[in-house]
Amino acid sequence: MAISRLLSPPSVPSPPPPLLRNGAPRQCLAPLRVAVPLSPPRQLGLAAARGDGGRRSVGMLGSSRARVAGVFRVSAVSGDGGGGAGGSGIAAAATATVVLAVLNRVLYxxxxxxxxxxxFFLAQFTTFAYVLVYFSILLIRFRSGIITRxxxxxxxxxxxxxxxxxxxGVALGMAAAAMLPGPxxxxxTQSFLVWQLVLSVLILGRxxxxxxxxxxxxxxxxxxxxVASGANGGPFLSEVKFFWPAVMMASAAFQAAASIIKEFVFVDGAKRLExxxxxxxxxxxxxxxxQALFVFLLLPFLSNLKGIPFVELPAYLNRGAACFxxxxxNLKxxxxxxxxxxxxxxxxxxxxISVLNLVKMSTAVFASLTTTLAVPLSIYIMxxxxxxxxxxxxxSTSFVIGAATLVLGLLLYNLPQQSADQVKKD
Known part of the structure; x- marks a missing residue:
């Protein structure tokens, strides 16, 4: 992961709450204003983009959902496209994420x-090792004052x-992977992005x-x-019943939901942390x-999925540690x-860490789009x-076409909204 001290965001003073036309303070907007401080020009641009003169509606989940939805409408105007004052920072974070994603896939x-x-040993070792490393860094940052009580x-x-x-998501993914052809x-798993879009609308009101x-x-x-360009030489999905592909897509749904909840944690945490x-x-x-706790509870199930009887798991882990x-x-x-x-x-x-930092700076969907760029790059390098x-x-030719389609999609997603905003403003 990246050097920890570079990831601590600067504190930004929050401006006073906006006023109604009669000059009274609009108190219901205070949590949003604290969560995402905006400069006056950005306020005017956001109000024009929404076309509501700065008003916000409360959704069926109440004021909490309205606050979250409002925050991510801000992000849709100023974050995703890479424009504005924070555009260069987001672009740099996205570039670092792509590079690390490629290295991650190649090194795996x-x-x-x-x-x-x-x-299976490598997967479980990384799961539990991360807990030790993350909490060690957490303790260091807490003692240095970066992380507060x-x-x-x-x-x-x-x-x-x-x-x-x-x-x-891990459990269902392993279960489906045991029954599906590799390609x-x-x-x-590319259904992950589709799930993110749907869940961000339902949970965040985006x-x-x-x-x-x-x-x-x-x-x-x-x-x-x-990815499918390399699958022509063997069985694909024609010989597989629909159940196991559905399980794999459900696994992607759980992972996507976790990423959206992480996004919500940053927004909700900003309200709680002023x-x-x-x-x-x-x-x-x-x-x-x-995650490590729940994986530990699921170990008997997960080991059986990998063809390792639970009673033989300790011996398998010992051999895996010796190989590691x-x-x-006899370790040739x-x-x-x-x-x-x-x-x-x-x-x-x-x-x-880079992905989570990008989620913190932008959105979970934008972070996922960024990491998908690493897929064809990784395949090319490998x-x-x-x-x-x-x-x-x-x-193959289909790989080149697929990579070009992916890049076109990224460019289309990040088209600036300035022209549309100007039309609404006029």
Whole structure:
């Protein structure tokens, strides 16, 4: 993960609440104004974009939903497109996320060279190691004053829900992966972005423009084309019953819901912390802690899914640890350990922190769109000769078309809204 001290956001003083036409303070807007301070020119631009003169409506979930929806309408105007004062910061964070996402995927492939017989050990080791690392960084940042007691006092039910959703996503994903042909798995998991769009509308009350919806659909189609281009040589989904693809898409839904709840935690936390959003290591630490707890409770189920009887799990974990550390005898197949697995774990942590930082700066959907750009880039890099993977592969025409479609979708999603706003203003 990234250097922790670079991720602490500066505190921004909150402006006074806006006034009604009669000069009285509009108190119902105070929580929103504290959560997302706006300069006067941005206030006028936002009011013109909404076309409501600055008024906000309260949805069926009450004032809390209205506040969250209002915050993300702000983000739709000033965050997603990369414009405004924070555009350069978001662009830099997005670029770093793409680079780390590519390295993460490539190093995972390399880490499986020595750990090819122990992928389940690698998955469980990273899950529980993250908890130790995240909470260690959390303690350091707390002692340095970056993380406050108020941040640590945020409701833990939200983090418990995040951990439960991610653990269920892992469990269902492993169950479906055991029954599905390999090439179909990355294609089906692209439903993650569609789930994010739907859930952000239902949970956060967000609204999307037509170009954003079409852009997301093009990104999904591009990834499917790029990934499915290598599936021509074997069975795909024609021989699989609909149940297991549905389970894989349900797994993506749980993961998408967890990402949306994380987004909500930042918005709701800003209200509770008087304008300062929670530190990302608070969200990462408690979310990962509860995920590890639920994964531990599901270990008997998960080990059986991987063909490891629960009674044999301790012996399997011992062998996996020996291979990971490359110690003991008869470990010729573990060449490359522990360097490659440790590099993967380090980059994976950096990638997870980078994604959460991007969610904090923009939205979960924008962060997901950014990371999808890494899919064709990763496939291209892994088609080249690499250390421990000297054999290269040729990319098909459909892969190039899919990658171009993905980039087109990203550009379409991020079209600036200035012209539309100007029309409404006129």
């Amino acid at each position: 492939k390399l880490a499986l060279v020595p750990m090819k017989n122990y992928p 108020e941040m640590l006092a945020l409701p833990k039910a939200q983090f418990m829900l995040i951990g439960l959703l991610e653990a269920l 179909s798995i990355p294609v089906l 609204k999307y423009r037509a170009n954003q919806i079409l852009g997301c659909l093009l990104v999904t189609a591009g990834v499917i084309l790029a 304008g300062k959003r929670p530190d990302i290591f608070v969200v990462n630490s408690f979310g990962s802690g509860f 550390l490359n110690i003991g005898g 197949d573990c060449h490359g350990a522990p360097l490659l697995p440790l590099l993967y774990i380090t980059l994976n942590m950096a990638f997870n 088609s080249l000769p690499l250390p421990y993977l000297p054999e290269g592969t040729n990319l």
